[in-house]
Each structure stands twice: as structure tokens, then as C-alpha cells.
Amino acid sequence: MGISESMSNAAALIAVARATLPPAVVDVWIGLLRPAVRLRLARPGEQVVGQLGGSPSLPDSMPWPQSPAGLPLGFVAGIDLSRLPVTSLDIPLPAHGTLLFFYREPSSSAAAVVSVPTGTATSERAEPEAPAYPAVDLAAELVATEPGWDHPALKRAVAELSAADQEFMADLYRCDDFRIEMAEQLDQPRHYVGGYARPVQGSVEVDVAQRRLGGRSEPALHDEARRWTSLMQIDSDDDADMMWGDCGSLYWVMRPADIAAQRFEAAAFVTQCS
Structure with a gap:
């Protein structure tokens, strides 16, 4: 799946890369960009593709989702897949149906x-217990996303460069010009379907791999991390009165084969905050 400069932010990201990265690094970095759907507050007249908070519509035969401890989860977000440009993504989401996301604070595992x-x-x-988060209607736009400095895709790309370029890439996200310019391109809040998760701390995929492997080191850790991809990221959001820790984010991560088979119960969950 290629990146089109017609995406709302792709041209700006590519321009930053070309202005601040060494020539041999530019094409490698641009080649790692992935499409995602950014969810944001819907403006008047825009198509609503989902919502943060409010009350979900659950199957009549389904009980309210619960944590492993038997406590009701809070409803975070719902998206109507038929209203998203899923065929423009590089994850095999179905073109129809609705996905509902639940989480109970402050647990790192109570999510569905x-x-x-x-x-x-x-x-x-x-909501069975606490009052629901305020409902916020969401619109969608197709955007380009880039890997974090410790994402396994970037680590693999570095291995194919010259020694000098490897040294630069190892310190890529500490390069002042690149880092400052990239920060200017980041829209808040960070709600995304697909693409790269935007971590608050380290790679979300590596976080999942560490849990699965019991904290093993490279190369097994990065091999496992590459088997996972971001399904959904929900950021802290003032409009919905959502604050995940200290300005954190919620992440649902899946293997592509499970997405294709619509085994959404197999999603792994990560929460990060600063």
C-alpha cells in the first residue's frame, strides 16, 4: 500500500524528510510511511463515522462487556466501518459492521x-455503573503515519543502510531539525485506525511482544513485534472528558491474520502515559 501525497498530511511529512534527512535516508524513511484514518471532532455538515463516549448499541443477546475480574468496562468509542476508507488502509478490516471499544481504568488489561x-x-x-463519557461525534480523514524511533520496521530498515547512515538513523528522533519539524505536523488529539500507533513512551508493538515472550531481547523480540499492527488508538480528549493517566493513550493491537478473520477478541491492549 503506497502513500499518496493527496493525503492531508503526506506532502508535509515528505517535505520535512527531504529537508532534514541525509539523501540515503530520505527514501528509506518515506518508504516506511503507512496510511491511517485519523478520527477527529466532526464539524457541522460532515459525515459522522463514529463516536467517543455516549451509549453504545450492543447486540441484544450480548451482556455488557466485563473485565477479567467481572467488573463492567467503560464504553470508549465506536466506529462504523462502512463509513471509513478501509480499502485505502494496509490492514484487512471488513468494509461493513461496527467496532466498539471498551476499557476500565486504571487497569492495563481490562479492555475489549x-x-x-x-x-x-x-x-x-x-453504562451499568459510572456515568458515560460525553458523546462526541467523529469525522474521518485519511493521513500518513510514520514509525516511532524504536519501531521494529525502522530498526529493520536501519540494518540495510551504510554504517554512517545507520549511525544517523540510530539517533534519528533526537535530530533537532527533524524532531522539531515533525512535532509541528502532529495534530491533536491522536485518534487513529490503522497505520502506526503514536506511542507516548516506546513502541506499542514491542510492548505487546515483551508480554508475549516474557521480556526476551532482540532479535526474537523484534521478530514478534513485527507480527503485530495497530488497530485503534484513542488519545486523551478534553471534549469527551477522557484522560488516560497523565495525557496518555489507549492502544488496541492485532495480528493482521486475526483482523482478516474478524477475530477482534484476539486484540492485545496497551495503555501508555507520560
Whole structure:
């Protein structure tokens, strides 16, 4: 899946790379860009593709999702896949149905994804315990996303460069000109479907791999991390009264084969904050 400069931010990201990175590094870095759907507050007249907070419509036969400890999860977000440009993404999302995302603070494991196929009988449900987050309608735009400095895709790309360029790439996200210019391109809040997760700390995929492998080191750790990809990131959001720790984000990460098979219950969950 290539990156088109018609994406709302792609031309700006590519311009920053060409202005601040060594020639041999530019094409490598640009080649790592991936498409994502950015979700943001819907403006008047825009198509609504989903919502933060509010009350979800759950299948009539389904009980409210619970944590492993048997406590009700909070409803975070829902997206209507039929209203997203899923065919422009490089993850095999279905073109129809709804995905609902749940989480209970402050646990690092109490989260769930519920897939609701089109045509399923549903009814709107209220939160069983705490008041729901305020409902915020979301619009969508297709954007380009870049790997974090310790993402396994970037680590693999570095290995193919010359020694001098490897040295530069190892310190890439500490390069002042590049880092400052890239920060200028980052829109807030960071809600994304697909693409690269934008980590608050380190690579989300590596975080998942460490849990799966019991903290093993490279190369096994990065081999496992490359088997995972970001499904959904939900940032802290003032409009929805959502604050994940200290300005953190929630991440649902999956293997592409599980996405293709619509096994959304297999999603791994990570939360990070500063």
C-alpha cells in the first residue's frame, strides 16, 4: 500500500524528510510511511463515522462487556466501518459492521473490542455503573503515519543502510531539525485506525511482544513485534472528558491474520502515559 501525497498530511511529512534527512535516508524513511484514518471532532455538515463516549448499541443477546475480574468496562468509542476508507488502509478490516471499544481504568488489561456485524439486532445501552463519557461525534480523514524511533520496521530498515547512515538513523528522533519539524505536523488529539500507533513512551508493538515472550531481547523480540499492527488508538480528549493517566493513550493491537478473520477478541491492549 503506497502513500499518496493527496493525503492531508503526506506532502508535509515528505517535505520535512527531504529537508532534514541525509539523501540515503530520505527514501528509506518515506518508504516506511503507512496510511491511517485519523478520527477527529466532526464539524457541522460532515459525515459522522463514529463516536467517543455516549451509549453504545450492543447486540441484544450480548451482556455488557466485563473485565477479567467481572467488573463492567467503560464504553470508549465506536466506529462504523462502512463509513471509513478501509480499502485505502494496509490492514484487512471488513468494509461493513461496527467496532466498539471498551476499557476500565486504571487497569492495563481490562479492555475489549466488540465487533457488531451489519444487520445484527441491537439496542442502545446505558453504562451499568459510572456515568458515560460525553458523546462526541467523529469525522474521518485519511493521513500518513510514520514509525516511532524504536519501531521494529525502522530498526529493520536501519540494518540495510551504510554504517554512517545507520549511525544517523540510530539517533534519528533526537535530530533537532527533524524532531522539531515533525512535532509541528502532529495534530491533536491522536485518534487513529490503522497505520502506526503514536506511542507516548516506546513502541506499542514491542510492548505487546515483551508480554508475549516474557521480556526476551532482540532479535526474537523484534521478530514478534513485527507480527503485530495497530488497530485503534484513542488519545486523551478534553471534549469527551477522557484522560488516560497523565495525557496518555489507549492502544488496541492485532495480528493482521486475526483482523482478516474478524477475530477482534484476539486484540492485545496497551495503555501508555507520560
